[in-house]
Amino acid sequence: MPSGRYSFHDTHDGTPLGEERFSCAPGPSGWRYTAQTLGTDGEPDGSVDLTLDVLSRPLRLELHTGGWQIRAGLLDGLSWVRSHRDDTDGSHAREGNDRAHAFTGRSPAFLVATARLLRLRVGGSSRLRVVAFTDPVLAPRTLDQGWTLDAVDTHPTDSGPLLVERYRVADLETGDEGVVHLAGDVVLAAPGIELEQLETPPSKTVDPAHDAG
Template sequence: MPNGRYSLHDPHDGTPLGEERFQCAPGPAGWRYVAKRYRPDGTVQGTTDLTLDARHRPIRLELRSGGWQVRGGALDGVHWVRADAAGGAEATEGEDRAHAFTGDSPAFLVATARLLALEPGGSARIRLVSFTGDALAPRTLDQGWQLHSVQDHPTDSGPLPVEHYRVTDLDTGEVRDLHLTGDVLLGAPGIELEELDSPPNPRRGQPL
């Protein structure tokens, strides 16, 4: 069960935005990721709790940030409830024919990659509902994903397969490169893996 820490910064000017401390592991449902996000001054900004099923669909999502909480899951699209975290007031329900969720946490990049299950050179288009920032307001977006390459990197415990993805925002044309191995993101614009206390859990069918 890897425990680790991501550092977060503005991808344009490098301004530090804090860090995310996380745990992730396979479980009875499929995979679970829990994390707390901290501001640069050390105060808690928010939390992420994401559970995927055996087909990497989000069966349970809970986000907290800025006094708001979002709970959701996938069933004939995705469904969610956004409410005031203090007392559940102002709760609003939403649904969309999207495939999954995304947001500020690195967990969503891992989850989307595993849901698509691309082979090297393969590409796919995916529709996601995004929850970002302190307001956690929903926004639907379309992305194009390509698994550009997979390369083995030597480690003390044997070769580590590192996947290089190119992700395109189909509304703006912005392209991001990201690298991950197993169920851990190694790096992406604005995100760097700084600590990991045990090896990542392997991608299904791909031994580490």
């Protein structure tokens, strides 16, 4: 069960944006990732709970930050409800639905989930529609992404060889592109994300029974 700590920073000037303390593991339903997010002052300011099914689709998602909440999952495509903790009777909650493939947001969990969903081979690429929940108010936005698996590199470690996947990920609307490095179900580095601490090794794959090899 990998666990550790990610830090976030502004991709333009490097300004620190907080941290995420996480744990994740394969399970009976597929894969689950849970995390507590912290602000730049070190105080807890939210949480992430994502469960994938055996096909690496987002079975259930719950996000909290700054009083805002998202509850989402698979239902006639992807569906979600966005609400605020001050809205005690739910009268201002907003529902959404889209024929998208995956959710995305600041958490590294979404990068792992999308990579496992696509299951690309080296040199392969794919385009998919995602629903992004953007900080600080978890506002939903639908966009198209392009993913390409450029290489899988082998790095020797004390516990054996570590396979690191290198992806190019592009926002197809803006043309913005970044490089994402994954080892199993852990993000080693990505735009605005650094792995600061890893207490246990990554799981080799989210769903061994459906690994494309």
